[in-house]
Amino acid sequence: MVDAPANLPNYRYVSRKRRTKEDRRFVSGRGKFVADVEVPGMKHVAILPSPHARANIISIDTSAALALPGVHYVLTGDELGEATSSLFHGLDLPNVIWHPLAVGMTRYAGEWVAAVVADSRYIAEDAAELIEVEYESLPAAVDSEKMIDEDQPLVHPAHGTNVLFRKTWEWGPVADDFASMPNTVSYRARWGRSSTVPIETFGVVAKWDDVNEIMDVWASIQMPQYQDQIAAALRIPMNQVRVHNDVDVGGSYGVKRGIKHTVLVTYLTKKLGFPVRFIEDRLDNMSGGDAHGPDRIFDITMAFDDEGVIKSMKIRALDDVGAYPGRAPLQLGKPMTALCGPYRINSIEYEAISVTSNKTGQVPVRGFGQSPTNFAIETGLERVAKHLGLDRIEVRARNLVRKDEFPWKIPPGSIYDSGDFHAVLDGIIKTSNWDDLVARRDALRAKGRLAGVGIATCLEPGGGNNIFEFLFNPKLEITTFVESVLMKVEPTGAITAVMCTTTSGQGHETLVSTIAGEELERDPDTIRVLHGDSLEALPTRSPVASRMAIVLGTATSKAARDIKSKMITIAAHDLGVEKDQIEYADGEFTVRGNPASKLTWAEICHIAHKQFHRMPPGHELGLQAYAVQQVPGAGGLPDENNEVPLYPCFSFQAHVPLVEIDPDTGKVKVHDYFIGHDCGTAINPDIVRGMIIGGVAHGIGAALYEKFEYDADGQLLAGTFVDYLLPSAHEIPPVVDSEHCTPSPLTSLGQKGSGEGGYLGAPAAIASAVNDALAPFDIEINELPIRARDIEAALYEKTR
Amino acid sequence: MKQVEVTLNVNGKDTTLTIPPRMTLVDCLRDELRLTGTHVGCEHGICGACSVFLDDEPIRSCLMFAVQAAGHRITTVEGLLNEDGSLSDLQDSFWECHAMQCGYCTPGMLVASESLLAENPDPSEDDIREAISGNLCRCTGYQQIVEAVQMTAKRRREGAANG
Numbered sequence: 001m002v003d004a005p006a007n008l009p010n011y012r013y014v015s016r017k018r019r020t021k022e023d024r025r026f027v028s029g030r031g032k033f034v035a036d037v038e039v040p041g042m043k044h045v046a047i048l049p050s051p052h053a054r055a056n057i058i059s060i061d062t063s064a065a066l067a068l069p070g071v072h073y074v075l076t077g078d079e080l081g082e083a084t085s086s087l088f089h090g091l092d093l094p095n096v097i098w099h100p101l102a103v104g105m106t107r108y109a110g111e112w113v114a115a116v117v118a119d120s121r122y123i124a125e126d127a128a129e130l131i132e133v134e135y136e137s138l139p140a141a142v143d144s145e146k147m148i149d150e151d152q153p154l155v156h157p158a159h160g161t162n163v164l165f166r167k168t169w170e171w172g173p174v175a176d177d178f179a180s181m182p183n184t185v186s187y188r189a190r191w192g193r194s195s196t197v198p199i200e201t202f203g204v205v206a207k208w209d210d211v212n213e214i215m216d217v218w219a220s221i222q223m224p225q226y227q228d229q230i231a232a233a234l235r236i237p238m239n240q241v242r243v244h245n246d247v248d249v250g251g252s253y254g255v256k257r258g259i260k261h262t263v264l265v266t267y268l269t270k271k272l273g274f275p276v277r278f279i280e281d282r283l284d285n286m287s288g289g290d291a292h293g294p295d296r297i298f299d300i301t302m303a304f305d306d307e308g309v310i311k312s313m314k315i316r317a318l319d320d321v322g323a324y325p326g327r328a329p330l331q332l333g334k335p336m337t338a339l340c341g342p343y344r345i346n347s348i349e350y351e352a353i354s355v356t357s358n359k360t361g362q363v364p365v366r367g368f369g370q371s372p373t374n375f376a377i378e379t380g381l382e383r384v385a386k387h388l389g390l391d392r393i394e395v396r397a398r399n400l401v402r403k404d405e406f407p408w409k410i411p412p413g414s415i416y417d418s419g420d421f422h423a424v425l426d427g428i429i430k431t432s433n434w435d436d437l438v439a440r441r442d443a444l445r446a447k448g449r450l451a452g453v454g455i456a457t458c459l460e461p462g463g464g465n466n467i468f469e470f471l472f473n474p475k476l477e478i479t480t481f482v483e484s485v486l487m488k489v490e491p492t493g494a495i496t497a498v499m500c501t502t503t504s505g506q507g508h509e510t511l512v513s514t515i516a517g518e519e520l521e522r523d524p525d526t527i528r529v530l531h532g533d534s535l536e537a538l539p540t541r542s543p544v545a546s547r548m549a550i551v552l553g554t555a556t557s558k559a560a561r562d563i564k565s566k567m568i569t570i571a572a573h574d575l576g577v578e579k580d581q582i583e584y585a586d587g588e589f590t591v592r593g594n595p596a597s598k599l600t601w602a603e604i605c606h607i608a609h610k611q612f613h614r615m616p617p618g619h620e621l622g623l624q625a626y627a628v629q630q631v632p633g634a635g636g637l638p639d640e641n642n643e644v645p646l647y648p649c650f651s652f653q654a655h656v657p658l659v660e661i662d663p664d665t666g667k668v669k670v671h672d673y674f675i676g677h678d679c680g681t682a683i684n685p686d687i688v689r690g691m692i693i694g695g696v697a698h699g700i701g702a703a704l705y706e707k708f709e710y711d712a713d714g715q716l717l718a719g720t721f722v723d724y725l726l727p728s729a730h731e732i733p734p735v736v737d738s739e740h741c742t743p744s745p746l747t748s749l750g751q752k753g754s755g756e757g758g759y760l761g762a763p764a765a766i767a768s769a770v771n772d773a774l775a776p777f778d779i780e781i782n783e784l785p786i787r788a789r790d791i792e793a794a795l796y797e798k799t800r
Numbered sequence: 801m802k803q804v805e806v807t808l809n810v811n812g813k814d815t816t817l818t819i820p821p822r823m824t825l826v827d828c829l830r831d832e833l834r835l836t837g838t839h840v841g842c843e844h845g846i847c848g849a850c851s852v853f854l855d856d857e858p859i860r861s862c863l864m865f866a867v868q869a870a871g872h873r874i875t876t877v878e879g880l881l882n883e884d885g886s887l888s889d890l891q892d893s894f895w896e897c898h899a900m901q902c903g904y905c906t907p908g909m910l911v912a913s914e915s916l917l918a919e920n921p922d923p924s925e926d927d928i929r930e931a932i933s934g935n936l937c938r939c940t941g942y943q944q945i946v947e948a949v950q951m952t953a954k955r956r957r958e959g960a961a962n963g
Contacts, residue, residue: 199936
């Protein structure tokens with residue numbers, strides 16, 4: 001069920017219940033995913049992974065593999081490393097070299113050592129088993145806490161240390177604020193190595209055309225600068241790379257960053273002269289796909305008064321990015337955007353440490369580091385309440401930014417655009433019947449069960465503006481995070497909009513057509529939305545950072561308004577009046593006060609395309625517009641205090657789950673889940689609701705089940721869906737979503753981000769509920785995931 | 801590579817193919833018959849993205865060799881459409897309820913849901929969750945899928961009452 005916002009503006013299509021544009025092809029089995037792309041003559045790749053976490057490669061014998069009928073080529077790291085440039089890292093790490101295949105040394109179990117190209121995937125896998133590799137196995141570095149001070153095997157010997165980044169920032173008078181507060185709590189919160197693990201693995205098909213000198217790429221990709229990085233690695237101009245953005249991506253939530261897969265395959269097609277395809281199998285994906293998420297230890301101290309009002313905090317975040325960092329260390333930077341959560345905290349010290357280890361690489365995961373940070377902050381709110389014996393909701397209410405305080409600037413410099421946090425919190429307490437939940441909890445406890453009610457309040461920053469990258473690497477002086485749309489009206493009046501990136505479930509065609517329809521008063525069902533390829537497309541930074549409603553949506557409004565203005569100009573000229581005399585409604589351009597004097601939508605389209613003699617002098621023919629949208633409020637570098645506005649728009653959530661725990665097994669059952677949510681204007685309510693509930697499900701997985709566990713030797717223990725548990729419909733409860741609407745002042749229709757949605761608060765809320773259930777036993781677990789066996793072990797310790 | 805000849809009945813149509821005996825049913829459907837609506841998710845029988853009907857039973861087409869399907873009726877998502885090519889009531893309800901995001905698990909979810917509704921025209925929410933619990937979805941949190949199945953069941957019951 002959904003409670004619709006009460007203060008819904010009078011939109012015709014926006015915020016209305018409408019079917020999406022995309023779903024029809026998916027229910028028909030007519031989506032076009034990368035594995036559905038069939039390029040004539042394409043051959044297939046299989047990978048040989050390293051069995052060792054850390055080893056020198058002594059020799060590779062490919063002769064038996066090459067002798068197998070149907071095998072075309074076997075590629076090893078020496079050749080690929082020579083022929084291509086190192087892949088991109090977010091940090092400035094000149095001595096951390098990253099190639100798709102291991103060169104000289106393997107750095108994690110599962111790392112790719114060789115690639116076979118054959119007529120079929122079956123034959124390629126057979127051949128991979130015939131490759132003989134001689135390794136010299138070496139001790140591995142797996143414990144992130146030992147990387148800083150202890151002597152550890154070096155993951156990248158040329159770099160000289162396993163610490164990739166370590167820096168402390170201070171915003172505001174931390175020491176003074178700590179000195180002025182009568183109370184502190186210190187705690188550790190740990191976020192386990194999990195990821196989004198889409199049901200579709202990563203895949204890529206590439207075809208080099210040597211006559212036209214063009215590299216066609218079809219991939220299940222969701223990343224900024226994909227084509228830039230392909231071109232850089234292959235050392236070819238960017239306009240020789242054409243990424244087809246019309247591939248449906250089967251889930252991503254941040255992780256579909258298959259740049260190494262793509263460089264491998266594009267190199268092979270260029271070398272071999274025929275199209276090449278690589279689709280990860282599940283083991284490739286989980287052990288060698290470089291698609292793990294944050295693996296983070298927080299040590300935090302909060303300083304607060306006797307009323308529970310927090311004045312300052314010190315955060316130390318240690319993150320293990322695995323063997324190849326890529327953009328992963330920057331996931332310690334994005335949370336600066338909302339480093340104090342939705343709370344009025346005056347000063348912050350933040351130490352960010354990124355270490356490398358002999359594990360598969362980390363990539364951006366839904367929220368880009370925000371969900372672990374939100375969990376760590378919320379753990380502190382729980383601690384403050386416990387320390388003072390205060391109600392957990394009351395402590396949050398006392399610290400939340402008040403609605404009359406927006407725009408609100410936080411210590412690192414972000415400016416919270418709008419919100420009514422207290423209304424959302426109060427609303428969900430009412431909707432969830434909090435007192436009733438507590439009564440149900442107590443009734444369960446009376447029956448000998450363990451039960452708990454959880455609470456979490458958190459922010460979802462949206463929009464991008466990744467200037468935090470500059471704080472991590474001054475070479476990344478990138479002050480825009482742009483998105484574009486091109487809109488055309490055909491001579492017959494039909495509208496086509498071209499967006500410039502892929503979609504992985506966010507419903508961008510629905511987003512663009514709904515907003516264009518709203519602006520132009522045309523039925524969105526009649527508006528076609530295309531995904532332009534990377535050569536046709538205008539500038540894009542891809543659908544990350546909960547940003548598409550904000551930037552693509554605002555770009556769509558601007559392009560549509562531009563087209564409307566052009567049509568009004570044509571109408572005014574043809575009807576012989578000034579522009580401001582024309583009123584537009586429902587496809588008719590009418591002279592104010594003279595309803596008989598008018599032109600229809602179709603007539604103006606006809607004039608614009610076909611009737612030069614009726615056009616205003618000097619006016620562009622046709623009806624087209626494009627908009628290139630900068631992130632609102634972005635564009636500057638940090639000031640001398642390292643303060644800078646980061647993401648522009650802030651959605652807010654309050655989560656309330658009720659859980660029950662089996663006292664014998666430790667198994668957690670989530671009975672009920674309530675979420676109050678405010679993302680400003682929801683363009684399509686069904687899409688927003690799906691994102692929120694899906695995000696909650698994803699967060700429940702991270703909180704209770706999912707972990708890429710490694711043993712002490714660096715062997716991955718969870719490489720299948722039997723060991724890495726994804727929640728099913730049994731584990732995810734019905735979720736009640738209560739929507740509020742505080743429009744953003746920064747976007748065209750007041751929209752904010754919602755894609756990272758429930759994932760940013762659910763882990764904290766579940767941990768809150770589980771710890772409430774364990775409180776009678778004086779047990780507190782602040783390490784995710786909190787698996788049944790962890791609870792069972794803790795209970796056993798207390799009760800034996 | 802050894803090849804065998806096999807005749808498969810898929811979506812009511814017989815096709816004779818020459819394929820390696822070790823080819824899985826899902827690879828055969830997708831790569832030989834180009835019925836790409838059925839998806840590959842895990843290839844070890846957990847995720848359910850490759851679910852198809854074998855006669856009237858939903859099965860994992862990644863865990864079965866194509867040759868084993870000879871003599872059976874196979875129905876894929878493409879075969880769930882009405883004869884005139886329009887969406888079935890279940891497919892239409894999935895669209896109406898936005899019971900997906902990326903669409904990758906959707907064909908398997910449709911098969912699991914159709915199987916449930918064939919056996920139980922009036923399923924409870926728990927029945928639906930049980931029926932789709934062998935199919936993983938990473939986007940939706942399952943709720944809009946449950947609602948789509950409820951909507952279909954209601955439509956069918958009302959259709960039966962009116963018909």
